[in-house]
Each structure stands twice: as structure tokens, then as C-alpha cells.
Amino acid sequence: MPDAKILLERDGVRLAVDDSVAHITLCNPAKRNAQSPALWRALTEAGRLLPGQVRVVVLRGEGVSFSAGLDRQAFTPEGFDGEPSFLDLARGSEDGLDAAISGYQDAFSWWRRTDLITVAAVQGHAIGAGFQLALACDLRVCADDVQFAMRETSLGLVPDLTGTKPLVELVGYGRALEICATGRFVRADEAERTGLANLVVPAADLDAAVGDLVAALLAPPRDAVIETKALLRTAAAHTETEQYAAERAAQGRRLRDLAGVGE
Template identity: 80%
Template sequence: MTSPDPAPDASAAHDLLDQDGVRLTVRDAIATVTLDNPAKRNAQSPALWRALAEAGRALPGSVRVVVLRGEGKSFSAGLDRQAFTPEGFDGEPSFLDLARGSDAELDAVIAEYQEAFTWWRRNDVVSIAAVQGHAIGAGFQLALACDLRVAAQDVQFAMRETSLGLVPDLTGTHPLVGAVGYARALEICATGRFVHADEAERIGLANIVVPADELDGAVQDLAAALLAAPRDAVVETKALLRGAGDRTYEEQRAAERAAQARRLRDLAGLAD
């Protein structure tokens, strides 16, 4: 008599995307997005940005926490310098070609690139960047795109765009100013210097700093803590906090009252 097949493991991880150096894996309420090109220190390209945007679209509605990590010794060393060569990337216009386009065309292309960096701020998920080694330029901006950052002791943040005659344009300037203030953000960007782990924690770039071999465990513990509270309470709280900087004090008071009314009605079974 043959034994029945074992029941599928409901908590097993499932790969939903694996393309262009990006892998999306989902286990229960936690999704993990992995930059998976360690040989190039997870250098970024337009193809990788499209894959990151696709990962955001592919997230199941059951996901509450998204972890972003980089395979290997570096989180991401930034933009692949091949972008600045006349040849560019295979099948892609080079950045030099893009510069020759109209203002509208160039604006549209950059807006498309930015999509890879925007969805991490959605109110229905909390995103955590697990950052080790280099997080430079586009890598720094990708870490800044997340709500929270857990950093290894060997982390090196740097915004090197100005040294190339460019500006940070992948949505990193807003969260950087929000985290460290205008003056320090300007100094970090204009000098392109490295911000190491201890300073990153002290000035608010990193929520937690741990030894490199404890990074995964620290992220898992943080994710578990985030999942302990009811989902809708976390969603409402994130929306309140994200909008606070754009509201007056009185507007924020009103937003708090409205959010609390929704929560009370939901808990009382009176929600629409």
C-alpha cells in the first residue's frame, strides 16, 4: 500500500519572479526581493529597474512586509558604468543617446526608471532594506526607498552622482532630507563621502546596525515584530506618518481622528 503524497507546505517559499538580476520570493506574509548579481556587486541597469517595478506589481495581496536584500558582499554598488559608454546596454539606448532626445522624452524615460523606487512606500506594506557592504548612488537611493533600513557593520552609504556631474534622480533626495535634514543631506550628496554604520545609525539613516553575520536574523526579527500588530492598524499608522510632513498640525489632528474612527468602527464590526 503506497503512502499518500504529503500535504503541500503552506509556509513554503515561492519564487514569483527571477529576471534581470532580481528575484522575488514570497513566504506567507513576507516577500523578499533579492538583487542577484553579486559578481557585479549588484550594479543597476534599466533592465534591473524594470524587473524591480515588475516585482512590485507581482506582490500578492497577502504580503505585509517586503524585505530588500543584495546577494554577496555588497547591497548595490550603484549604476553600472556601462550606461555611460557609447554602446550602453544591449537592446537599450545609451545614456548619451537619451541626452539627445527632447525634454519630454527624457523626462518620460527617467520617470519610468523611478518606478522601481516608488512602490516600496505603499501604505499596504512595510519595506525593510537589509544593507551590507556598498550602497552607493542608485544603491543608496534604493535603500532609501524602503521604510526601514537594517545595516551591517560593514555598510558604506554614499551618494556619488555629483562626482559624475549628475544629481540623485531615483527618488532618493526626499527620504534623505526626511531622515537627516537638509544641511546634512546636502553635505552627503555634494561631497559624495562615505557614511559608515555608526554614523548612519546616529543620524537616522539606519534603524538598526548589527554585525554582518547577524543581518538576516535581525531583519527576520524586525519583520516578525511588524507582523504582530493587526494589518489595518499598521496600514493606517503608516499613512498617517507618511502624510504628516505635508499637513499642518490641525490637518494632522483631523487625519488622526478620521483614521481612529475607521479603526473603532472596524473593531466594533460597524465598518462599511
């Protein structure tokens, strides 16, 4: 049986694990890491393959662009080898179409797991599905040549790969609507100013900046980071009373752990 990592790379994803850090790379630079259902399945599988000691996942795109978005072959009558085109899916049942899109979303949703901190290292174009994949990560370190764009509306579509919620949370409803409805480019200075990018650095310094951030993320005890991420992810949806209670419960768990209670 072929090695799982070889199968992932065949579909455009490379996975490497170095102790507590996993590196996931989109590795089809000849097509600017254009995305397809096969790549999405590979990303989902990469998430499942992560060993338990991994604390930080770094996502990169090989070559000059992070990801130029969906491979337009998906909209041709022939689609991709071995699977229906998007046009064929649209002609099928509503339940079948919904299930297919739900499966695609799996590739984008696992990056928000509370036991991981996920970091996208983004350079060049991050268009459509590429933009949404960067948004799926907790943090984004960007090269100064980055160009984000949500081009789905220009194709008569909507962003459906889990990107709408984090985009609104990061930049607000009005700016998110304008970015999506116009499909314009968001460049490095605006990305940093509006919170899309946690950090912008010269392209030559991208790997070093990501390395420094990873080291800082690994410095605190893991359980404290997990509890903190969980608190922050629920904060917007909770009332003040609910969030205060969640903070108390989380701190109680941490204090009992530090005191050795229950061991």
C-alpha cells in the same frame, strides 16, 4: 511563455513570497549588484507581482555589497543591449528623457505603498542608486560594514531616483547637502546616529536581526499598521489641524471596524 520570476532573475532580481512576507533580492553579486534600466524594470514588475496577502517586503543584495550603484556601461556609446544609452537619451527630446527617468523612478517609488512595510537589509557598499534604493524602503537594518555614498555629483549628475526627499527627511537639509555634494562615505556608526539606519548589527547577525524585525512588524493587526503608516507619511506635509483631523478619521475607521459597524 517564460515564468515571470525567471524573467526577473535574468535581469538581476529574485522574488520569493512566503505567506505574508516577500523577499526581493538583487542577485548579480559578480557585479556587486550594479543597476541598469533592465534591473529597474524588474524591480517595478516585482512590486506588481506581489500577492495581496503580503504585508512586509524585505530587500537584500546578494554577495558582499548591497549595490554598488549604476552600471557605468549606461554612459558608454553602446549602452546596454537592446536599449539606448543614457547619452542617446540625452540627445533625444526633453519629453522623451523625462519619460525615461520617470519610468526608472517607478522602481523606487512603490516601496512606500501604505499597504506594505518595506525593509532594506544593507551590507557593504550602497552607492548612488544603491543608496537611493535603500532610502526607498521604510526601514533599514544595516551590517556594521555598510558604506553609503551618493556619488552622482562626481559624475556631473544629481540623485534622481527618488532619494533626495527621504534623505533630507532622515538627516536634515544641511547633512544631506554635505553628503551629496562631497560624495563621501557614511559608515555604520554615523548611519545609526543620524537615523539612516534603524539598526546596525554585526554582518553575521544581519539576517537574524531582519527576521526579528519582520516578526515584530507582523504582530499588530494589518489595518492598524496601514492606517498608522499613512498618518506618519502625511505628518510632515500637514498642518497641525490637518494632521489632527487625519488622526481622528483614521481612529474612527479603526473603532468602527473593531465594533463591527457596517458589517
